[in-house]
Amino acid sequence: MRLITTLATLALASPVLADEVNVYSYRQPELIAPLTEAFTAETGIDVNVAFLEKGMVEKLTAEGNRTPADVILTVDIARLNSVIEAGLTQPVESEILTANIPANLRGENNEWFGLTTRARVIYASKDRVADGEVTTYEDLADPKWKGRICTRSGTHAYNTALIAAMLSHHDEAYVTTWLEGVKANLARKPQGNDRAQIKAIWAAECDIAIGNTYYMGQMLADEEQKAWADSVDIVFPTFEGSGTHVNISGVAMTKYAPNRDNAVKFMEFLASSKAQEIYAAKNFEYPIAPGTSVDPVVASWGEFTADETNLMEIAQLRAQAIRLAETVDFDG
Missing domain, CATH: 3.40.190.10 (Periplasmic binding protein-like II)
Structure with a gap:
């Protein structure tokens, strides 16, 4: 080659x-x-x-x-x-x-x-989040999470895809309110990559974070980052009445x-x-x-049902998703 x-x-x-x-x-x-x-x-x-x-x-x-x-x-x-x-x-x-x-x-x-x-999942603190405490993406706007959520930029491709997927299930008014609710629940200004959010849970800066599944495998294979991975569980949230968002x-x-x-x-x-x-x-x-x-490490995270919305539909909602994230000043 x-x-x-x-x-x-x-x-x-x-x-x-x-x-x-x-x-x-x-x-x-x-x-x-x-x-x-x-x-x-x-x-x-x-x-x-x-x-x-x-x-x-x-x-x-x-x-x-x-x-x-x-x-x-x-x-x-x-x-x-x-x-x-x-x-x-x-x-x-x-x-x-x-x-x-x-x-x-x-x-x-x-x-x-x-x-x-790869699934866009919730990483949840093993010590501070109870089983079943978060089950849907819609749950992330619940005031019970105030000061407990970490995430990367709302305009990063991974998060705009999630917002676009939310738009495929709800109207714009609902998604705008949802974004405002998630922003109100953030423990800190959006920053860093997905692994940085899991490190923040390990450091007790927040209790849950949004991230892609494969980062767990990468962290488990890294001597320094394994402690971050060991501090969290993977939760496969769903859209209400549907499945887990995948890219x-x-x-x-x-x-x-x-x-x-x-x-x-x-x-x-x-x-x-x-x-x-x-x-x-x-x-x-x-x-x-x-x-x-499925690789045994990946299989160990559990099974989930994927949302079956065609991904091209989600891609075509990306511009609207970015506009909504900017409208609510998600990263501000």
């Missing part, structure tokens, strides 16, 4: 047909290296990965039909949707992909496919993919049980393909 971690190297290459597939990724190369190595070992097709922190739409737009990129990998439906809305992807017709990825986790016209999911890591083919056949093979491999188990175990996420085993 040839691993390319600088954009300049991949972008300077002329798009020519080769026994390779070129990937633009919002996931760090070390997180997907086990996948690309397994794909190359199985098929003989090299995978070149360019890691982008931001600006995928701008880069693909500038490159146009001379882009070397065949496939994009993202970690949030909103990022995936921005590339699709810019007209930079193409549908992929594949029986393997449609068989392995359920309808609510892929595009209506097969322009994107989810690979793994995805996802994949799509670029509009001008120069190695289209190889790109299809790579996408089908990513949707296979073999790849999904590798991907999910490496990143402590939930595989999507039927019959795929």
Whole structure:
């Protein structure tokens, strides 16, 4: 496998047909290296990965039909949707992909496919939160939590996706009031990443926090952060009358993919049980393909029922979600 971690190297290459597939990724190369190595070992097709922190739409737009990129990998439906809305992807017709990825986790016209999911959960202090004390996302606005909640910025992609999901279940007036209630319950101004919120629970700065499930796995594997993880339980809240909010890591083919056949093979491999188990175990996420085993660490957190709202609907509510977070000055 040839691993390319600088954009300049991949972008300077002329798009020519080769026994390779070129990937633009919002996931760090070390997180997907086990996948690309397994794909190359199985098929003989090299995978070149360019890691982008931001600006995928701008880069693909500038490159146009001379882009070397065949496939994009993202970690949030909103990022995936921005590339699709810019007209930079193409549908992929594949029986393997449609068989392995359920309808609510892929595009209506097969322009994107989810690979793994992560739940947006509540991390609750083992010492200061009773079992069953919080059960729904709506509960977070209850005054009983005043001064007890920690979270990262309300306009971060993970939280805007949650707000957008709330908008898919409630009208704007309700969600505005809910955001005001959650803000009133914050123990401190929104700050840091998801792990910082769990550290704050460990330090008794707050009692519950909003975060993604995979951070628990990452903390348990870290000598310093394990104590943070051990201080909390994972609670899988639901929307009233529905399930737990999930987001995805996802994949799509670029509009001008120069190695289209190889790109299809790579996408089908990513949707296979073999790849999904590798991907999910490496990143402590939930595989999507039927019959795929969940990593034992992830399984130990318990089972939950996912909200079945199509993620593209949630992505299309993102702008409204950001506007509401700014309207209530959530981060202020």
